[in-house]
Each structure stands twice: as structure tokens, then as C-alpha cells.
Amino acid sequence: xxxxxxNELIPFEWSYxxxxxxxxxxxxxxxxxxxxxxxxxxxVFYGYDFVVxxxxxxxxxxxxxxxxxxxxxxxLDFKSLYVHPTYLWGAIIGGVxxxxxxxxxxxxxxxxxxxxxxxxxxxxxxxxxxxxxILIFSxxxxxxxxxxxxSFYGNLTLMDTFNLNPYWFVFLFTIFAIFAFYIVDLIRKRxxxxxYN
Amino acid sequence: MDNRKNKHIYWNxxxxxxxxxxxxxxxxxxxxxxxxxxxxxxxxVVATVGTVAPTHAESNTYYSKFLGGDESPLNNWLVFETIxxxxxxxxxxxxxxxxxxxxxxxxxxxxxRRLIFALVGGILFGLGSQIARGCTxxxxxxxxxxxxxxxFLTMISIFGSGYIVAYFFRKNxx
Numbered sequence: 001x002x003x004x005x006x007n008e009l010i011p012f013e014w015s016y017x018x019x020x021x022x023x024x025x026x027x028x029x030x031x032x033x034x035x036x037x038x039x040x041x042x043x044v045f046y047g048y049d050f051v052v053x054x055x056x057x058x059x060x061x062x063x064x065x066x067x068x069x070x071x072x073x074x075x076l077d078f079k080s081l082y083v084h085p086t087y088l089w090g091a092i093i094g095g096v097x098x099x100x101x102x103x104x105x106x107x108x109x110x111x112x113x114x115x116x117x118x119x120x121x122x123x124x125x126x127x128x129x130x131x132x133x134i135l136i137f138s139x140x141x142x143x144x145x146x147x148x149x150x151s152f153y154g155n156l157t158l159m160d161t162f163n164l165n166p167y168w169f170v171f172l173f174t175i176f177a178i179f180a181f182y183i184v185d186l187i188r189k190r191x192x193x194x195x196y197n
Numbered sequence: 198m199d200n201r202k203n204k205h206i207y208w209n210x211x212x213x214x215x216x217x218x219x220x221x222x223x224x225x226x227x228x229x230x231x232x233x234x235x236x237x238x239x240x241x242v243v244a245t246v247g248t249v250a251p252t253h254a255e256s257n258t259y260y261s262k263f264l265g266g267d268e269s270p271l272n273n274w275l276v277f278e279t280i281x282x283x284x285x286x287x288x289x290x291x292x293x294x295x296x297x298x299x300x301x302x303x304x305x306x307x308x309x310r311r312l313i314f315a316l317v318g319g320i321l322f323g324l325g326s327q328i329a330r331g332c333t334x335x336x337x338x339x340x341x342x343x344x345x346x347x348x349f350l351t352m353i354s355i356f357g358s359g360y361i362v363a364y365f366f367r368k369n370x371x
Contacts (some may be wrong), residue, residue: 007200010227018227023281024288025220026232031212031289038301038315042370044356045363054210055217056338062218063342075226082230084331084340086347091336094329095354095359103230103316103359103366106309108333109326110282112232112319117283118290122308129319130235131337134242134321139326141259148327151316156346164208166344193204195371196301 002076027114036115038106038122041195045103047196050184059079064170086161088151105129206293221342222286228274231339234261236275239263306369316368329354 004010017129019097033055034040041048070076105126107115112130115123137144158164209215224232243263247254276323285301286354290296304310329351337355340348 002226002303004227004250006229015228015274019277020225020276020281020284020317021222022220022232023278024276024345026217027285028215028285028289029217029220029285030282031286031295032208032266032281032293033210033217034207036286036295039303039370045359046367046371047240048371051207055214057215058211059221060215060338060341062215063221063225063338064344064359066222069344070222070226073319078343080229081225081343082345083342084231084336084345084348086345086350088347088350091329091347091350093334094325094327095351096358097325097328098332098351099355099358099360101318101321101325101327102333103313103318104369105322106370107315107318107322108355109238109322109332110332113234113279114286115301117286118295121298121300121313122302124214125259125312126315126319126322127238129316129321130238130323131242131319132316133320133323133325134235134327135246138242138246138257138259138350139325141257143323144304144328145258145309146331153346158346158349159296161346169328169344177363178208184205190283192371195302 003071003080018177026110027117030111031118032113035111036118036120036123037196038115038120039194041108041111042103042106043194046194047187047191050188053183058182059089061170061174061177064173068166068170075134083155083157085150085157086153088152088153090147093147101133148173164188215265217255221339224339225342225364231335231342233275233331233339235278235332235335236273238323239327240273240276303368303370311369314366 005015039070040049041052065187066171071078107123107126112123112126116127158169159166221231243260247261247264254264300308300311302308329336333355336348337352341352
């Protein structure tokens, strides 16, 4: 039963090779979907291109449904997966800062790496900025520590927080996503087209 | 009716999203964890400071979290994954003829202005990703895949604040 590497069904020595193969697939999918173009990515905030929303929600839903199915069929133990921990204010404040960074820079870290790989100079500057941002955080860590370590609620899932049935949640989330995909297409058609190369 | 089209042809977003979802499932199945992008950049900063100013790095609570032991902080899973991201994007860009050294920006702004905003955006993203313990890949996308409350919160915060401030940055994009 999965996960395979932590359960030692695949020797640990393979993990870096698998890491690189996963990375190659990740980079390829992002680039081929248009995520190496900041002007395409920024479209989600101005209503002229919703590729970010479509790819992001489709990926999240496929992943949730697949993981729940594999858990149900006994191939993967959901409880042994790493759940991103909930530090309430860290998640919110960090997210708000990243949102401003997204609109200002036109990339997020993963997409900027893809754009660096195809030679975008603006992306190289963006990655340089990320490194500076991490350096600032680390150097001023005592100032950020209360937000970083505070309001910790554990490795919470939505099932713990809202006492939800995961299957119903995923079902309703899917309906919501399909509805959102339909609405954003209507919005895009009403907006002026933006051309870039 | 304006029938002009953008020159670049990308995948159908639902196709790309579907494959990305499959990849996330595969990643969790193999490693028990999700994808990430800022982790390797953090390792780069930690390794650089650890080499340039070892005593300073040891006395800092944040760097020293990741410097313990004899192994270099660069020798971890996310660094190999990130090298893969660069390779994979390069392969895709090559096949589609998108490789080229240039600054991409709206014709309404100069490339200098574009680069300044890219730098500021990067700094904010770097800072925010540390506070939230992950970026759009590690916290939002991989978090959502296992229904993490923190992952959903970060996703909502990123896009929520993006929409709120979008108006002030509109000249750069539209």
C-alpha cells in the first residue's frame, strides 16, 4: 500500500531519480499549458484569460478524487499522507503577501521557473526577487516568528475543521468548479481581448 | 467581431489540469507528499548563507533549522524536483519553439518598469511563501489535494488579495 517510498516498497535510493522525473513532468505540463507567460497568467486577475483558474481547479479536483479513490480501494493510505499544517494567520498573511506579489510580478514560483527555462529575463529577475524575499524573512526571523509559529491548529483537513464528509464535499466542489468554468467563459467573452507574444 | 488570435498555441487548460492532477496523485502515491517550488529556493538561500557566513547562519534560528547534520541542504528531494521542472519546461518550450532570451511585457510599459515590478513581486512572493510555509504549489495546490484547511486558506488568500490589488497594477497588464 502507498505511499511507496515511505513504506519502503521502493528503495530510498530511487527517490531522487523519481523526484527529477516528477519535476520534468511538472515543468512540461506547466509550460505546455501556457504558464511560462506572465501575460497569460495575469489574465485571471483582469478577466481576459482564465487558464490559471481552469488548470488549477481541474488539477486539484482530479487529485482529490484520485487520492480518495485510491484510499477507498486500499492502494493508498490517506492518513499517512503529509497534510500541509494549518497556522491560521501565517496562511492568511502569507497568502495576502503572495497575492500582491503575483499581480506585481505576474508569476508564482513554479511558473517563474518554467519561464526561466525558456529564457524570459523578467522571470529570472522574479526568481532573484524570491531569493531576496527568503533572505529578508530569514534575517528578520525574530520579527516574523510570532506569525510563523503562532495560531497552530495541527495538520488539519477540512473534515476536521467543519466535520465534513469528504465525498460530499468533493461532489459539491466539483459542481461549483464546473459552474465557475462556465461563468468565467462568459466573463472572458465580454472583456476586451488582450494580445501578446 | 475581433477574430485575431494569440500566436502561441498552448494545451487545452482542462487537459493540462487533468495531467497535473494525475501527476499530483502519482507524487503522493510515491512519496506521501505533494509538489513544491519554493522549497529548493529556500535550500539555495540556506546553503549560500551557510557557506558564506557559517557562524552567522548557525546563530540564526531559521537557517539553523535546516542546517543540522552533515548533509548539505541542497541535497534534498525538492532540489532534484526543481532541476526537473527546469528541464521539463525547457523540453516543452523547445518542442513548441518558445525558447528565446527576452523580457515579456505589455507594449504600454517599458521593459525597465516590467523588471522592477517583477523584482518587487518576487521579493513579496519569497517573503509570503516563508510566512505561509509554502507557495501556490506546495501550500495551495498540494494542500488542496489532501483537503488541508491551511492549503485552502492560503489559496483563497492569494487569489483574494490578487483581485483586491489588481486594479492598482492594471497598467502593467491591460
